[in-house]
Amino acid sequence: MKSTIGKLYLIPTNLGDDPVWDVLPASIEAVIDIIDDYIVENEKSARRFIKKIHPKKSQQSLQLQVLNKFTESAEKLSFLNACKEGKSIGLLSEAGCPAIADPGSDIVQLAHQQNIQVVPLVGPSSIIMALMGSGMNGQSFAFNGYLPIGKNERKAEIKRLEKLSYDQNQSQLFIETPYRNNKMLEDLCTTLNAQTRVCVACDLTLSSEYIKTFTANEWKQINVNLHKRPAIFIIHKD
Structure with a gap:
């Protein structure tokens, strides 16, 4: 048998x-x-x-x-x-x-x-939930894990992902070590085109959940503390 x-x-x-x-x-x-x-x-x-x-x-x-x-x-x-x-x-x-x-x-x-x-089995995926709440392209997207730590390498990767999002109409998702989240958002604001959309989705499913999408230029005027808060970042250049 x-x-x-x-x-x-x-x-x-x-x-x-x-x-x-x-x-x-x-x-x-x-x-x-x-x-x-x-x-x-x-x-x-x-x-x-x-x-x-x-x-x-x-x-x-x-x-x-x-x-x-x-x-x-x-x-x-x-x-x-x-x-x-x-x-x-x-x-x-x-x-x-x-x-x-x-x-x-x-x-x-x-x-x-x-x-x-x-x-x-059914359960929460921070990647999918962030994309759902971002208002970005849910038909074509890519998760890229962690970006390089080095300043020059990180800037080059951000620009590469921005170009890819524009060329392919594809939303680009990535994460950062939580204690470096604030620096990540700062780097996005200074590296991306002013009108490129940026979504920050952190503390998903928690009472402190925060999901906002603004242009890189608009984020410069927003004061938010992401320190040590699990977050997903998404960028899309239209």
Whole structure:
């Protein structure tokens, strides 16, 4: 008889400390109820999240494998062994949706290679929510991760993305380390064409959520403190 292969569930998490049920569907509790094996970025925060979702879940029953930028490729190959034994596995991100700007994409790729069914669950993606709230082109867009840190390299990349947005009518999204957010907005204002639109979307889904789109020139007149607030930046030159 052919043995049953477990599934890989991609389980979203909340983006901050606000109540989880404000942003996550109740179906996530049912999934966590049946899964004991997880692939996570941080064991402590993963256990805390699971407890919030399912307080009665036995912490002793949890089997957690840590996936981060230091995880070796050879080690990742064993992460889905439980699926081959008929157990389902949950993949958790630190914030938002697994595999989106997240190391979990490597595990999803392995699942496809090993013919393991991948089940993405509904949850908040800061990238998509920022684009939704920006008023920019949702038909054509690109997420570019982090921009260079060096002053000259960063300026050149900002100008390249601006030109790309104009040539392709494509919104360009990127992020910055939260403590450098204010400097990022300053650099955008001084580097971009005055009429290029800039969206800043930070603290998404939280009570302090802030989403505004202005031209680079208009942003120069606006006083907003983005320090240590998770943010998405979007630019588009029309």
